[in-house]
Each structure stands twice: as C-alpha cells, then as structure tokens.
Amino acid sequence: MAEIQINSLNKSFGKSRVIKNVSLCIKSRSFTVIVGPSGCGKSTLLRMIAGLEKIDSGEIKIAGKSVNDLPPKDRDIAMVFQSYALYPHMTVFNNMAFGLKLEKKSKIEIKERVKEAARILQIESLLDRKPKQLSGGQKQRVAIGRAITRNPKVFLFDEPLSNLDAALRVATRIELANLHDSMPDATMVYVTHDQVEAMTLANQIIVLSEGQIEQIGSPLELYEKPQNLFVAKFIGSPAMNIIPIEIFTKGINSFGKIGEKLKISLETNFNSSDMGREIYLGFRPENLILSKKDENSFSARVSFVESLGEYALVYASVEGSSSDHDIIAKVLGTPKISKGDQVSFQIQKGKMHLFDEEGKRYVNGKKQV
Amino acid sequence: MKFKLNLSSIFSQLLLLFFVILWITPTFGLLISSFRDKDQLAISGWWTSLINTEVSEIHRTKGKNEQSKENEVYFIRGNLFKEDKGKKILSFGVTSKNINAYMVGEKAVLKDKSEIVVFENGDYEWRSENEFKKKKGRRIFITAKSPPSFTLDNYKEVLFEAGLGQAFLNTIAVALPATLIPLIICSFFAYSLTWMNFFGRDILLATIIASLVVPLQMSLIPILTIYNDLGALFNIEAKSFPGIWMAHTGFGLASTTFLLWNFMKSLPNEMLEAAKVDGASHYDTFVRIVIPLSIPAFASIFILQFLWVWNDLLVGLVFLDKHPSEIILTAKLKELLGSYGENWEILTTGAFISMTVPLFIFFSLQRFFIRGLVAGSVKG
Structure with a gap:
C-alpha cells in the first residue's frame, strides 16, 4: 500500500519555475501516467518523487510518510531511466544485484530475487552478458529487472520506451501493462510525452503543462470530457x-x-x-x-x-x-x-x-x- | 572502409612517414650504437655496423722460438688473429708502403728469400731454407672484411661500474609513487568536483584550471625553502624521496585533476542517479562504478605523469641529493656527460637505458594512450 500524496509542490531552476504549486494524489496500486509536452516539468516531478531533485517548497508523502528529507534509497522506490542507465562494466546479473548487494543481503537471497525478476522478464539467458552485448529492448528489460529485484512499493518510469524503435515500443508497452498486472501491490508512476502510451497503460492520467496540472482523470474521462483546451488538443490523434x-x-x-x-x-x-x-x-x-x-x-x-x-x-x-x-x-x-x-x-x-x-x-x- | 587516395590523404600519409622516420632513426641509431664495440664506435657511424666493413689492421707473426723444422726447411705457423671474430682477409702486405701487395693465398717472397702465405681465416705459413734468427715476428699488414659485431660490454660497464643501474632504480623509486599518489588523490578530488554539491565548488575548479598556467619553476625555490626550514626544525634531511614525491604530486595535481574531472563529467548522469536510487553512497558510487569506468583515463594519465616524472631533470636536481643512493637517471646522465664526454659508448648506452622505460610504457599501454586522448568524446 503506497499512496503518493503531493501537496503544493514548487520547484525552480534559477529563475524559471518548473513546478508551480502542484498538488495531487496517486492512488495505491494504480498505474499513473504523467503526460505533457517536453519541458512541462513532468520529469522533474518524477525526479522529485524519486528524491533526485531537491524540493523548494511543499511536501511529498509516500505511504503517509513525508519523504522530503529522505534520500532515494530510503523512499522505497525504484526508477527506470530513459537511457536504461545500466552499469556498463557489470554483467546483467550484477546490474540487477547491485542494489541488493549494497543492502548487504545474503548471497542466496540475492540470487533468488534476481532469478525471479529475470524469470518475470524472460531474460534468464542473458544474466552473464554485459550491457553492450544486449539490444535496446533487452537493456530496457534489464533496467526494469533492476527495479523489480529491489521489490519497492513504488516504481518510477522516466520515458522508458522513447529510446526503442516503434515495433519494440508497442511490444514493451504491452509487457509493461502485464507487469503491472503481475505485481498488483506496486504503485507505478510513468512519465511520457506520448499520449498513446498514456492512454493504453494508465488507469489514471495526469496532464501537465508548464508546471501545472491541467487535468487528472482516467483515460476515457480525458478523452471524452477534456476540462480545458490544452487537454482537448493534447489527447487524441489526430488532435481535436x-x-x-x-x-x-x-x-x-x-x-x-x-x-x-x-x-x-x-x-x-x-x-x-x-x-x-x-x-x-x-x-x-x-x-x-x-x-x-x-x-x-x-x-x-x-x-x-x-x-x-x-x-x-x-x-x-x-x-x-x-x-x-x-x-x-x-x-x-x-x-x-x-x-x-x-x-x-x-x-x-x-x-x-x-x-x-x-x-x-x-x-x-x-x-x- | 575503402582507402581513398586523394591529395590530402597522401600528404598526411607522407607527413606521418616523415615523423616516423624522424623519430625512429635516432632511436634506432642509439640502440645500435649502445651495442657496438667502443673502438668501432669511435671511428665509424652506426649505419656502417650493420653490413661487413673493410678494415686494415697490423698483426705480427710469431718469432724464432716457435719455429719448427721439417725436411731441412724451417716453418713458422700460426694465426694472425688473437680471437676469431669472423673476419675474412682479402689481401695482405709485408711492408707499410704497400699494405695490399698480395692477394690472400698468394706467396710473398721476402728479401731473405723466405716465403709467407696468408690464408683467409688468418692462418699463415712462413717458410724459409734458413733458420729464423729474429726473436720478434714480422709485421703483416692485412685488409679484411669484418662482419657486424655487437657486445654487451657497454651495458655491463654503464650499469655496474658507472653507477647508472642504481640511478635507474632511484628513478623508479621516484617515479612510481610520484605518479600513483597524485592519481589516487586526484581521483577522489575529481569525483567530488564532478558529482558532489558543496559550497565553493566552481571557484575551486576555476582555481585549479587557473593554476595550470603557473610554471613550476616559479615554485621550486619557495618549496625548497619550506623543506629546508622543516628539515631544520625536525632535524631531518631536507632532500629526500618523500620530499620529491610531494613535490611531483603538487606539480601534477592541477593537470591530473583537470583531466580526470573532464573524463568523469562525461560519464552518463542517469547511470550515477540509478546508483543513487539503488542505494549507493558517494563512496560506493566512486569505488564500484566511477573507478572501474575510469580505468582508461587512469591509464592515460598514469602514462603522462609517469613519463613526465621519468624525464624530469629539474625537480630531481632541486629536491634530491647527488649521492649515488639518491641521484636520478637524468641527473646521472648529465654527470656522465661531464666526466665521460669522450666515451661515446657510455653515453649512448646510458641514454638508451633511460629510454627503455618510456618506450616500454608507450608500446604496452598505447591503446590506453590513444583512448585517453579522445577520452570523453564518446559516451561510455
């Protein structure tokens, strides 16, 4: 059970305000997609949830606990990055085991959890390879696997599909949806600029524009009852x-x-x-x-x-x-x-x-x- | 890739060839010279030593004590050469006026009617009807082809007698710590400059880059003064190995930090953030991720700093004594130049010994060297 509660969050880089007084609630066990055009602050918002960006003002609560001053590792989250961000000098196994090793888990437990994650993602045969021997889709699976092994309450995805080609993107999208089904306890927060990904994956979409929330709702709500011109134009292809x-x-x-x-x-x-x-x-x-x-x-x-x-x-x-x-x-x-x-x-x-x-x-x- | 032949590529190939020749020729010459016999070295260039050369020599036959009598004829037999160096005699003479009067194998008839024959390998036979009277043998002038001959004597002499061996060890004792210490310090430093936020970071970085332009000669005397004062205070030797390690560390700090910083900031940001999310502290990130990925940069900086320290003369002269136990290779070579200026075999050999380590390092680590020079141009 991990609800994410955000209260009047603000963030500026220098003089430009990136997040403007954002308040929202991401329900436990939901697949929430934050969508918006590039530069709207969606990645910044995700990175603030992850603890990679400092909070100027406001509060973020994960599972009812304020995490403002907690480092990423204590927030019970895992993040999948756009560029996969694998460790190039480690094998797939070690990539996935890195977090567990830092937690000083026993070797047997590490092995079990990595094997389990590899089984879910069907990358068992790749465990001894180095990242450079993998294709883009395989790298992304390893990155997701690295998140799974840590067994967090909240998964954060930062445009995980945008480095993949079109066909692979569709396939991986379906796998992500299945992944959410197979881990019903996890809350997933997913950032993308692609409204098709948002519509297909989410059960809750947050539309962000220039650091402000335009609308929060289910995909069909956004499609059928856009609350403003921005959402109306943004959701749907070709546009309204x-x-x-x-x-x-x-x-x-x-x-x-x-x-x-x-x-x-x-x-x-x-x-x-x-x-x-x-x-x-x-x-x-x-x-x-x-x-x-x-x-x-x-x-x-x-x-x-x-x-x-x-x-x-x-x-x-x-x-x-x-x-x-x-x-x-x-x-x-x-x-x-x-x-x-x-x-x-x-x-x-x-x-x-x-x-x-x-x-x-x-x-x-x-x-x- | 297809090799395209156009004017600019021909030009660059020729330029490359020119530099290769420019670099190879003296190095090769030094190598050859260091193995040559010191007498040959003094009279001919190294390029003559690879082929057979014609030499003219004077030898002396044996005297009357060695003669033997066979059938009323007296013989003196022997070999002109004291040791066999593979020389082949072409012609010989019996007077200094005409040193190649006779071909090899020909009979030379002397004034006293005795006859001498000299063979190719130096064997000779002197035949006379009368008994030989002279105690000393006769002078024989020969012209011979001499094969290339090389010797390790120069190295033996230079390393063990002239004291270059000890200087070589001293230089290693200076260069290794003086390379590794700054590398270790600067890798921590560069990491903190790249990936940690702290007050005054940018100013610190600017200071480091600015200090790159300060010539080290400026700081030699002030530092030596400090060393002397410290030495006097604690009653220890001012000039010592730890002293020169610290000096080289200081002089190399700015450039090493700068190069490493340059490399580390090219590491993908997201990867380090992933480590952070995985729960890695700065120390974990540094040891488990940044260091393994920085090996190419470490190698190239190791090469640069090591070669710089190895070839350094000035810092070594200032911060080390001239005892045999402390003197470094370059200083020793300079000393030899003063005292053995005429002995080319010592100088060429010494010079080549001092080159061996840089050459070895360059050839064994050159792939890192090339990777290091383009470090950061391609993301890891």
Whole structure:
C-alpha cells in the first residue's frame, strides 16, 4: 500500500519555475501516467518523487510518510531511466544485484530475487552478458529487472520506451501493462510525452503543462470530457478540431456563428449575457460525419485527403475561413472526395466540446470550476 | 572502409612517414650504437655496423722460438688473429708502403728469400731454407672484411661500474609513487568536483584550471625553502624521496585533476542517479562504478605523469641529493656527460637505458594512450 500524496509542490531552476504549486494524489496500486509536452516539468516531478531533485517548497508523502528529507534509497522506490542507465562494466546479473548487494543481503537471497525478476522478464539467458552485448529492448528489460529485484512499493518510469524503435515500443508497452498486472501491490508512476502510451497503460492520467496540472482523470474521462483546451488538443490523434465561434442566439439549443455566414447548433443553453461572446468549439475528427446540407451541417472545402484504406483523413477549411485546413475529419472507408470539393459536415450529437475564452470547458452553459 | 587516395590523404600519409622516420632513426641509431664495440664506435657511424666493413689492421707473426723444422726447411705457423671474430682477409702486405701487395693465398717472397702465405681465416705459413734468427715476428699488414659485431660490454660497464643501474632504480623509486599518489588523490578530488554539491565548488575548479598556467619553476625555490626550514626544525634531511614525491604530486595535481574531472563529467548522469536510487553512497558510487569506468583515463594519465616524472631533470636536481643512493637517471646522465664526454659508448648506452622505460610504457599501454586522448568524446 503506497499512496503518493503531493501537496503544493514548487520547484525552480534559477529563475524559471518548473513546478508551480502542484498538488495531487496517486492512488495505491494504480498505474499513473504523467503526460505533457517536453519541458512541462513532468520529469522533474518524477525526479522529485524519486528524491533526485531537491524540493523548494511543499511536501511529498509516500505511504503517509513525508519523504522530503529522505534520500532515494530510503523512499522505497525504484526508477527506470530513459537511457536504461545500466552499469556498463557489470554483467546483467550484477546490474540487477547491485542494489541488493549494497543492502548487504545474503548471497542466496540475492540470487533468488534476481532469478525471479529475470524469470518475470524472460531474460534468464542473458544474466552473464554485459550491457553492450544486449539490444535496446533487452537493456530496457534489464533496467526494469533492476527495479523489480529491489521489490519497492513504488516504481518510477522516466520515458522508458522513447529510446526503442516503434515495433519494440508497442511490444514493451504491452509487457509493461502485464507487469503491472503481475505485481498488483506496486504503485507505478510513468512519465511520457506520448499520449498513446498514456492512454493504453494508465488507469489514471495526469496532464501537465508548464508546471501545472491541467487535468487528472482516467483515460476515457480525458478523452471524452477534456476540462480545458490544452487537454482537448493534447489527447487524441489526430488532435481535436478547435474553431472559434461567436454565440449568436440564446436559449436552449443556442446557435453559434462561424465566420460570416455559417450558423451551427451548439446543443447548449446560453443566457442573453453570453450573446456575442467568442468561444471555442471543439470536436474530434472521428465525430465529424459527411452529411447532406441542412441546418445542423456546415460546409467546407477539401484541401487534401490522406487515404489510409481503413479510414481517410480529410483536411478541409471551413467556409469563410482564411486558413488552409482548419479541420480534420476521420472518415471510415474510402470516401469519394478529392481536393477542391465542397462537402457538408455534421458533428455527431453530444460530441461537441465548448471552451470559453480562457480555455475552460463549458457544461450546460456553465463554466466548470 | 575503402582507402581513398586523394591529395590530402597522401600528404598526411607522407607527413606521418616523415615523423616516423624522424623519430625512429635516432632511436634506432642509439640502440645500435649502445651495442657496438667502443673502438668501432669511435671511428665509424652506426649505419656502417650493420653490413661487413673493410678494415686494415697490423698483426705480427710469431718469432724464432716457435719455429719448427721439417725436411731441412724451417716453418713458422700460426694465426694472425688473437680471437676469431669472423673476419675474412682479402689481401695482405709485408711492408707499410704497400699494405695490399698480395692477394690472400698468394706467396710473398721476402728479401731473405723466405716465403709467407696468408690464408683467409688468418692462418699463415712462413717458410724459409734458413733458420729464423729474429726473436720478434714480422709485421703483416692485412685488409679484411669484418662482419657486424655487437657486445654487451657497454651495458655491463654503464650499469655496474658507472653507477647508472642504481640511478635507474632511484628513478623508479621516484617515479612510481610520484605518479600513483597524485592519481589516487586526484581521483577522489575529481569525483567530488564532478558529482558532489558543496559550497565553493566552481571557484575551486576555476582555481585549479587557473593554476595550470603557473610554471613550476616559479615554485621550486619557495618549496625548497619550506623543506629546508622543516628539515631544520625536525632535524631531518631536507632532500629526500618523500620530499620529491610531494613535490611531483603538487606539480601534477592541477593537470591530473583537470583531466580526470573532464573524463568523469562525461560519464552518463542517469547511470550515477540509478546508483543513487539503488542505494549507493558517494563512496560506493566512486569505488564500484566511477573507478572501474575510469580505468582508461587512469591509464592515460598514469602514462603522462609517469613519463613526465621519468624525464624530469629539474625537480630531481632541486629536491634530491647527488649521492649515488639518491641521484636520478637524468641527473646521472648529465654527470656522465661531464666526466665521460669522450666515451661515446657510455653515453649512448646510458641514454638508451633511460629510454627503455618510456618506450616500454608507450608500446604496452598505447591503446590506453590513444583512448585517453579522445577520452570523453564518446559516451561510455
């Protein structure tokens, strides 16, 4: 049982504030992924949990105990690094046994625990090799094995897959998910900039941007109810379409205006005080459907089509817009559309996301707090 | 890799060849000279010693006491050479005016009608109808081909008689500790400068780098004064081996620390952090991870510092006495140069002895040397 509780954490490097007043809770036994663009402070946050970076202010608790002043080894954690960080002069066995040897465990126990970890990761045949004789995927397994042998309460992963090639990344991702299943007592914290890794591995995702938490939630929550524009754009590939829209009519089923001519139903209740406000309309590419021209549709001109067989990505610019392709539609099959065509799109019912000027999500005409 | 022949590569190859020749020639010459006979060394260059050379010599036959009588004819037989060095006689003469009057095997008829024949290997036969009267033998002038001849006598003389052997041991006694002590101290120092945070670290590092430019000559006298004062205070010898070890340690401290620091900061940061997470203290990290990975850097710094101390004359002259028990090789060579300036066999041999250790170190550790020079350019 190891819950990680973080209270108003702050960290600066020189003048730049990297972590700004972050508070969060990572539940025991969860697989939590911290995701965000590069430079958002996610690695710093992880390294602060690990004890590799000093805390400017705030508190980190692991299993209810404040670890602010504890060195990494006393925090009951293990960390897997992006560059594997194996000891190049030691065999795989010694790499995995290093921590146990420092703890002065008996030789028999060390051997047992290393063997057990090697069995889980299927690297038993590699134990006598040196790291330079291993492939990238094998090195990463050894690095994970080194973490497992120490049998910690919390596993910390710092972008462990980003040095692997695409195919291996997918395979290792699945293995990581299995690993979490086989060690149900462990809490895993995983940092990545890859939202696919985040969506597939996590049962809790923390989206971080510029040192602040944008949203915490399960993968589907983030996908279906992004709390702000940043999360909306960050989660999902291709990214969510965002177009500015002006509130045009009030009442149930208010209309919005795109550009000069287009009007679109917003499925939301706006007051008269909201009239004329510029807000953002978001919808995912797969929620756009080709339709006939009617009051709920809007027309757009196709700028190009990427046909991938299973589906096609249609890049189009909304009528009256100056930009070349401001929306992307994901259309199943192979639509008979080509560059320059005028098409009508409809947004699936209930799949609209509205954000105010500051990027906060609207729910039923009310801002989310 | 395919070898490309272009102008710049030809130029660099030629340049390399030039430097190789420039370096090999004198070294090789010194080596050959040190094994040559001292008499030959004095009159001909080392390059003549590898092939047969023609020499002209004077020898003397045996006198009347050695004669024998066979069938009323008197003979003196013998060999002109006192020892067999493989010389082959080409021609000979019986007067100094014409030293190659006769080919080998030819009969030379003397004024008293006696006949001398000299054979290739130096055997001769002097035949006369009358009894030989002279007590001394006759002078024979020969021209012979002499094969290359080498001797270990020079080494025997230089090592054991001129005292260079002791100086050689003294230099080892100076150079080994004077290399290992700074290496040990500086590896700790460089680790702390690289991986530990403490107040004033950057200033300390800047000071070390700045002190690299201070010439050591500046500090010789002040240090010697301190040594003298300390020696007087505790009533011990001011000039001693520990003294010179400390001096060399001090002089090598800055560069050794700098080189090691440079190497250690190239070690991947994440690896040391992994060790930290694994529970390693700074000491564990240093001993179990940083030292094993720094072996190439240690080796190259060992080579540099050892060669520097080995070839040093100035520090050795200042901090050590000239007793045979303390004098170092370079100082001894300088001394020999003064007293045996004419004896080339001593000087060439001595010089070569002083070169053996650097040569050995260079050739046996050269892969570390090359690795050390590019240390840090490739991550481990």
